[in-house]
Amino acid sequence: MLISRHRVLCCGQGKDVCTEMDELVSEAWRAATPKSRLRELADQDPRLARIVASRIGLSAKLAEELAVRASGAGGSDSAEGTAQGDVRVLRALAAQPATSPQRLTLLAQHADEQVRRSVALHRSTPKPALRVLLGDASAEVRRALAAREKLPRKIAAALLTDASADVRLALARRFEANPDHLRALARDPDPRIRRVVAALGHADGADLSDDDVRTRRIAVDRCGLEELAPHLDRLVRDPDAGVRQLCAYMRHNHSPAPLAVLAADPVPTVREYAAMNWYTPAEALAALAGDTDLRVLERISDNPFTPPQALAAVVEAVPSDLDGSSPSPMRSIISQLLDHPAIPPEALRALYAKNPPYFHMNDAMGQSNWPPDLVIEFALSYSAPVEGEEELRSYAEIDAARRSEPLDQVLATMLSSPIHCARRAAAANRHTPPQALAEYVRTADPEREEYGLDGVARNPSTPVEILNAWAAAGERHYELLKNPSLAASVLEAIAADDSTEYASQARRILEVRGYRAGTEETC
């Protein structure tokens, strides 16, 4: 630290001496200082000589002059008898780009470790000097050699078996590390080295059964689905919960049997990730619905493939009359249940009876699964008081009909009501007859009825021809993907349209559906 050291040295010498030294230091650094003056400054004080030796743009000639002077009359580059100040000059020159290869070769044998370390890193150090440094007694010097930019292949190979783990670690961390060398280091006795190799993906699977927990975690985290699949049966029983948790991530695991094991793990965070995974078997998700950990229930209620009966079981765990200060996972659980596309109508009724916070009639009217009596009630309550003769008459008709007529017919009537939210609620609700939905779509003004038509897209009772037509036309993909009973043909049409961001989601749903074929229960 040039200046800091200089300040310490100035202490006690008076302000004038300090100021004078400051000026000389500035002069030694200044780009415009002539070479002749630099020589004078370097002669004047070893601290100034070090600054001159460190200068940006130092000439090769001046660098050599400084080296000769700092190395002593014989130019032996021995530290013995060399003043400390001169050693610092040599350290600066060993890192100075202007220093010649010949001088670096001499400095490679200098007694000072820092000098040799800088020579090991220098771009211009010739190969013979590097070979000398390979046999250096100092691990720090050999470590620098392993970290240098261009490392001759034979020297790198020799460093693979260096006695110092720090040297081998530097070799593994090289920016352009040789893959063969990394494979050789995959079985290094030092776990730090194996972790680096695991992170770079050159362990050829050995890292997945490494004794070191962190190496195994790194290995699992780096692995793709296919790479990890053959090892999952063993890894899901790993003694480390972190490894098991990583195995439960959807990006790592689509395998039903290992996921079922993880869903029954004693550690809640592992079960949490199994509960999030779309590929976790329905029976395992159903079992997780009875979990005592709220975080697990939060993940279950957010998984679009959680079976209806499991969602109903989660509803049972929701306490009545919660206030807004209830714990955060419970708030998420309620919000997610209210919005879940597969929640059964009677589960929604049970949840509504618990007077849940965050319930909004307006949101409920856009959800397809509410029982018909409740959704009709919501539509009438939300639209009251209505104005105008037509709306008043329609309101009275719906109100009377819900007491005397089948509720699906009331919903069909609501689709032609002049009351906007009545139409919207009926359009989204699964109990509305398909023929009525088809007629609504045929006659609706697409601009005026935008929200209603979006509800039809989410509605599992909507005739598939309508959904197919929208999917093929690139319309309402977002809403269609919220439909819990979407036909494969609709999903395929969305998946084929790469111009939208929903294609990959549709492909994923198709994949999960295929995987769950025969086990999926519709709402």
Next chain:
Amino acid sequence: MLTLSSWRARFDRLTDTSEVAEQVDGSISGYLTNKRIGWYVHRGDLVVPESVDNDMALVVDGDMIVHGFLDDYVSDVGLLVVLGDLVVRDLVSWGSVYVAGDLRAEGVVYGYYNDYTFEVAGKVHARALVLDDKDSDYRTGELEAEIDSYSPTKKQYRTARDIFVPEVYDDGVERARRGKLPRLDRPSYHLVCSRLHEGLPLFQ
């Protein structure tokens, strides 16, 4: 141009930054104690033989000498703590720079943008120091021109205009064609950076 992370084998992970955070005085300590930032450390002086793109969070436990310019906004935002002196040809900084000793630049030191910090516990020596909307703390050393971060004076603008080439000013080339001086304003950070990367001069 060297990307600093390509030298990662020379650096160690600094898992415990508390000791360094105690040594420094300023806003940088907040970045040092931020657990989301992965800091590295270089033990001893660090000499970079060419221009460097600092794309990492690095503590240099000694002096740092860059035989070229240092830019910390090329491949990523860089954070740099030098516990000794920092010596460069030029420094253009969008990220954070903290220097415990002096900062010496042959040319320009430009601190830009209101995220991140520019702090020098010693003095800044440079041909020109330009700060623009930058949280900064430093002492003035040898400077031919200095433009404050938040309330520069017309005199500061004029002094800088006298030494910079018109090409570093927005509309500078067009105005020069019409025989006019650049407007009294800061040199453009983007033009300064692009000229440095193209190896073109910044000063008349």
